[in-house]
Amino acid sequence: MTENQKDAGKNDAGKEAVLPPKSEFSEWFNSIIDIAQIMDVRYPVKGLYVWYPFGFGIRKRVYNIIRDVMDNSGHEETLFPLLIPETEFMKEADHIKGFEDEVFWVTHGGVTPLDIRLALRPTSETAIYPMYKLWVRSHADLPLKLYQVVNTFRHETKHTRPLIRLREITSFKEAHTVHATWEDAENQVDEAVGLYADIYRRLSVPFLISKRPDWDKFPGGDYTIALDTIMPDGKTLQIGTAHHLGTNFAKTYDIMYENADGAQEYANQTCYGISERSIAAVISVHGDDKGLVLPPSVAPVQIVVIPVLFKDTTKAVMDACENVVSALKERGLRVEMDASDLRPGAKYYKWELKGSCLRIEIGPRDLEKNSAVLVRRDKGEKQFVSLNGIGETVLSELKKMGDDLYGKAEEKMKAMITPCETPEEVAAVIGSGKGVAEISWCGRDACGMKIEEETNAGILGTPYAETAVRSGKCPVCGQESEQKIYIAKMY
Amino acid sequence: MTENQKDAGKNDAGKEAVLPPKSEFSEWFNSIIDIAQIMDVRYPVKGLYVWYPFGFGIRKRVYNIIRDVMDNSGHEETLFPLLIPETEFMKEADHIKGFEDEVFWVTHGGVTPLDIRLALRPTSETAIYPMYKLWVRSHADLPLKLYQVVNTFRHETKHTRPLIRLREITSFKEAHTVHATWEDAENQVDEAVGLYADIYRRLSVPFLISKRPDWDKFPGGDYTIALDTIMPDGKTLQIGTAHHLGTNFAKTYDIMYENADGAQEYANQTCYGISERSIAAVISVHGDDKGLVLPPSVAPVQIVVIPVLFKDTTKAVMDACENVVSALKERGLRVEMDASDLRPGAKYYKWELKGSCLRIEIGPRDLEKNSAVLVRRDKGEKQFVSLNGIGETVLSELKKMGDDLYGKAEEKMKAMITPCETPEEVAAVIGSGKGVAEISWCGRDACGMKIEEETNAGILGTPYAETAVRSGKCPVCGQESEQKIYIAKMY
Numbered sequence: 003m004t005e006n007q008k009d010a011g012k013n014d015a016g017k018e019a020v021l022p023p024k025s026e027f028s029e030w031f032n033s034i035i036d037i038a039q040i041m042d043v044r045y046p047v048k049g050l051y052v053w054y055p056f057g058f059g060i061r062k063r064v065y066n067i068i069r070d071v072m073d074n075s076g077h078e079e080t081l082f083p084l085l086i087p088e089t090e091f092m093k094e095a096d097h098i099k100g101f102e103d104e105v106f107w108v109t110h111g112g113v114t115p116l117d118i119r120l121a122l123r124p125t126s127e128t129a130i131y132p133m134y135k136l137w138v139r140s141h142a143d144l145p146l147k148l149y150q151v152v153n154t155f156r157h158e159t160k161h162t163r164p165l166i167r168l169r170e171i172t173s174f175k176e177a178h179t180v181h182a183t184w185e186d187a188e189n190q191v192d193e194a195v196g197l198y199a200d201i202y203r204r205l206s207v208p209f210l211i212s213k214r215p216d217w218d219k220f221p222g223g224d225y226t227i228a229l230d231t232i233m234p235d236g237k238t239l240q241i242g243t244a245h246h247l248g249t250n251f252a253k254t255y256d257i258m259y260e261n262a263d264g265a266q267e268y269a270n271q272t273c274y275g276i277s278e279r280s281i282a283a284v285i286s287v288h289g290d291d292k293g294l295v296l297p298p299s300v301a302p303v304q305i306v307v308i309p310v311l312f313k314d315t316t317k318a319v320m321d322a323c324e325n326v327v328s329a330l331k332e333r334g335l336r337v338e339m340d341a342s343d344l345r346p347g348a349k350y351y352k353w354e355l356k357g358s359c360l361r362i363e364i365g366p367r368d369l370e371k372n373s374a375v376l377v378r379r380d381k382g383e384k385q386f387v388s389l390n391g392i393g394e395t396v397l398s399e400l401k402k403m404g405d406d407l408y409g410k411a412e413e414k415m416k417a418m419i420t421p422c423e424t425p426e427e428v429a430a431v432i433g434s435g436k437g438v439a440e441i442s443w444c445g446r447d448a449c450g451m452k453i454e455e456e457t458n459a460g461i462l463g464t465p466y467a468e469t470a471v472r473s474g475k476c477p478v479c480g481q482e483s484e485q486k487i488y489i490a491k492m493y
Numbered sequence: 494m495t496e497n498q499k500d501a502g503k504n505d506a507g508k509e510a511v512l513p514p515k516s517e518f519s520e521w522f523n524s525i526i527d528i529a530q531i532m533d534v535r536y537p538v539k540g541l542y543v544w545y546p547f548g549f550g551i552r553k554r555v556y557n558i559i560r561d562v563m564d565n566s567g568h569e570e571t572l573f574p575l576l577i578p579e580t581e582f583m584k585e586a587d588h589i590k591g592f593e594d595e596v597f598w599v600t601h602g603g604v605t606p607l608d609i610r611l612a613l614r615p616t617s618e619t620a621i622y623p624m625y626k627l628w629v630r631s632h633a634d635l636p637l638k639l640y641q642v643v644n645t646f647r648h649e650t651k652h653t654r655p656l657i658r659l660r661e662i663t664s665f666k667e668a669h670t671v672h673a674t675w676e677d678a679e680n681q682v683d684e685a686v687g688l689y690a691d692i693y694r695r696l697s698v699p700f701l702i703s704k705r706p707d708w709d710k711f712p713g714g715d716y717t718i719a720l721d722t723i724m725p726d727g728k729t730l731q732i733g734t735a736h737h738l739g740t741n742f743a744k745t746y747d748i749m750y751e752n753a754d755g756a757q758e759y760a761n762q763t764c765y766g767i768s769e770r771s772i773a774a775v776i777s778v779h780g781d782d783k784g785l786v787l788p789p790s791v792a793p794v795q796i797v798v799i800p801v802l803f804k805d806t807t808k809a810v811m812d813a814c815e816n817v818v819s820a821l822k823e824r825g826l827r828v829e830m831d832a833s834d835l836r837p838g839a840k841y842y843k844w845e846l847k848g849s850c851l852r853i854e855i856g857p858r859d860l861e862k863n864s865a866v867l868v869r870r871d872k873g874e875k876q877f878v879s880l881n882g883i884g885e886t887v888l889s890e891l892k893k894m895g896d897d898l899y900g901k902a903e904e905k906m907k908a909m910i911t912p913c914e915t916p917e918e919v920a921a922v923i924g925s926g927k928g929v930a931e932i933s934w935c936g937r938d939a940c941g942m943k944i945e946e947e948t949n950a951g952i953l954g955t956p957y958a959e960t961a962v963r964s965g966k967c968p969v970c971g972q973e974s975e976q977k978i979y980i981a982k983m984y
Contacts, residue, residue: 106601
């Protein structure tokens with residue numbers, strides 16, 4: 003990155019850019035994306051953005067975690083083509099309906115019109131399943147569990163914004179699995195939800211898990227389970243989905259296997275995905291008025307070491323700082339020394355903006371006491387720590403910080419869920435930006451849609467695999483029900 | 494991967510597929526891609542292929558090496574959009590000419606025609622440089638050294654084949670740098686060539702470095718340096734290029750910086766790329782009649798441990814094998830145990846096909862002597878090694894194997910270069926599939942093109958940064974020259 007760009011907190015004209023307070027969340031988000039150099043929004047096509055190297059550094063680490071979780075649960079990584087022939091794309095009727103308005107079409111190669119138009123994948127079912135037809139033969143081939151991390155495309159007509167609503171989703175992790183029975187696929191959906199929960203815990207991002215209502219499930223699937231987090235403005239962000247596809251796609255693409263008795267049966271399938279919304283969640287849930295607060299698991303710079311220099315003590319202090327840097331690097335930590343000419347205040351400002359987890363300052367007085375000042379990004383309080391064993395101290399602080407971030411964010415999220423009795427209460431909760439409302443529901447589509455209409459909000463769904471039940475009455479039909487739904491404004 | 498697919502060496506009908514001898518290189522290549530499960534060629538669009546998980550495992554490791562080399566030489570990874578508006582794409586005249594015949598165009602979003610057509614990047618100059626215009630301000634911003642690993646697209650009308658000639662290049666690593674002076678950019682081209690040489694040494698792939706003739710340079714650049722390797726059939730494969738772009742693109746995209754005296758100057762630029770042809774080279778250069786021979790740096794399975802089981806000794810042998818597997822895993826090695834029911838011969842066949850570097854067999858007799866049998870994939874000879882310190886033995890054998898592969902391949906490549914005096918000799922060398930011919934050349938374009946015409950082959954260029962000179966005469970004009978050129982049939 004260039005020096006101009008490296009100087010976080012300065013915009014292109016070199017002037018200090020000011021981050022709005024996080025209470026003005028929408029402005030804060032747009033601003034942090036820019037001045038912390040996550041993405042450059044000035045690319046000359048709507049909904050397409052450029053990853054700055056710093057932003058890419060976060061992306062890389064988030065996706066390392068995602069890949070790690072996938073690889074360690076029996077998934078294998080693969081890569082399918084971007085371009086899907088119209089003939090394959092148009093086979094599954096419900097699926098087409100869900101996507102046809104937003105598919106980009108390639109119609110020409112050079113100056114020659116193509117015989118068959120090619121879709122830029124909006125998702126890869128129709129690219130992958132014709133191959134699964136060739137790969138799946140026998141029950142011994144199952145389960146088949148593959149995933150890929152790819153760019154996907156949607157011609158969004160709504161307002162686009164970086165990481166959240168894009169025309170090129172640059173980082174779609176999509177898994178596609180094949181199973182013998184409907185129950186096996188159901189278990190796979192449960193596994194997927196568990197893996198996504200693991201991923202988000204490692205990102206210190208809390209979540210709600212809901213079974214989406216039937217009218218909001220994946221086009222062509224049997225049912226959809228989704229993870230949502232609550233953003234600071236009270237709206238929810240869908241950060242992961244898992245779909246049970248039943249035999250719907252298998253019937254369309256003729257994916258059959260020979261069962262143990264030698265008979266041919268249609269396969270059951272699932273698919274599940276996470277996009278760079280995972281990064282939007284990390285940024286939005288933890289950030290504060292000073293900038294990014296990044297979990298140690300994904301911060302490009304976990305520790306910054308700042309020497310406090312005076313003329314006659316410079317060398318001793320620099321030596322001590324360098325020793326600390328080496329000790330931390332040896333432990334595999336991502337550490338930078340900032341010995342630049344900036345004023346201390348400007349250094350703090352810069353590294354706080356960039357979400358460096360720990361700041362370590364060493365001056366001549368600290369050195370006399372064989373100690374250093376340590377400041378955690380999320381707490382901002384100074385601690386005096388011994389230089390002996392500083393590697394262990396840092397490791398333990400980073401661990402604590404990851405846990406604390408999750409704990410704090412989860413508590414905050416829970417406080418943003420309000421039990422309600424009537425649609426009017428729901429509308430009031432949501433209208434005031436307080437977050438998610440919960441209310442009883444009889445389970446009938448008609449009543450659910452009526453609630454959405456009356457509250458001018460969307461139903462996330464029923465809490466998934468939750469044991470605590472809620473007794474109440476459906477606010478539309480009045481029927482007694484132990485089922486509840488989450489309702490929210492959604493991104 | 495499914496059981497069917499896991500069973501390397503069997504095609505989809507479950508029958509043993511037979512690998513043609515490597516002397517029939519073209520058939521061998523197509524066959525190994527299929528039966529070793531690198532890619533599935535049955536995707537229903539010409540020139541688009543599917544990475545099998547096993548092939549993807551090789552790809553991942555090759556690109557880990559590429560990223561490692563880039564990251565450790567001051568490059569930062571980034572990511573730019575795939576879609577380039579026609580207005581930007583059409584700005585640089587020479588560049589357009591070089592690519593317009595092979596660009597895929599997106600013309601519709603949903604059912605709506607787009608206002609401005611969008612190109613699928615064939616390469617990213619025209620996506621990146623409008624942003625560089627915004628990012629580069631001052632000499633202090635330079636050098637700017639970024640890279641990305643992306644899918645790029647070319648509407649190839651020639652015969653397509655996996656890894657070599659594709660419509661979706663799935664794995665294009667492209668770097669784009671900006672410098673103050675022409676000389677700084679020239680030095681960057683040298684650095685790039687050096688880095689690519691490092692990458693190929695780590696892949697045990699030998700190469701020739703040539704300055705491409707002027708009529709074959711990158712469209713819009715000042716000059717092009719290329720790395721080629723010689724394939725078993727004598728044709729060359731271009732496996733990396735580095736281009737000096739001068740100020741050509743800077744003038745088109747208005748990339749200027751303020752120099753130390755406060756004056757505005759056009760920036761000098763370079764770009765350089767490597768694609769999955771790097772993987773085609775690894776496979777083609779080292780493979781043999783039995784299948785893949787993979788350098789330890791990229792083999793998905795570096796070691797396979799095979800227990801030789803008899804009824805009364807099974808447990809002791811299995812324990813010994815498991816100990817070896819643990820010892821090797823602890824050292825971070827990629828090791829598999831094959832305790833399947835296959836006959837030993839079938840196991841050898843399978844793991845040789847997949848390019849596992851070392852095979853370790855342990856039977857009751859070996860155990861009595863506290864030893865194991867070790868067979869290196871590239872040599873095929875049995876060695877008896879002690880079970881004590883087997884971790885060190887394996888590490889040292891893997892290291893030796895990587896070095897030996899490179900040495901052997903380099904020797905072979907050098908023997909495929911024949912010095913010639915006349916175009917007829919050149920044509921004979923190339924026509925017989927012996928490899929590359931070298932001949933004197935005066936340096937004039939007209940003479941060079943005449944040589945190409947008379948030999949029905951292509952000029953790779955003049956050897957780059959080579960100190961040994963060759964005295965001779967240009968076979969066309971007869972002028973004395975110390976310059977030589979490489980001529981070859983090229984992929």
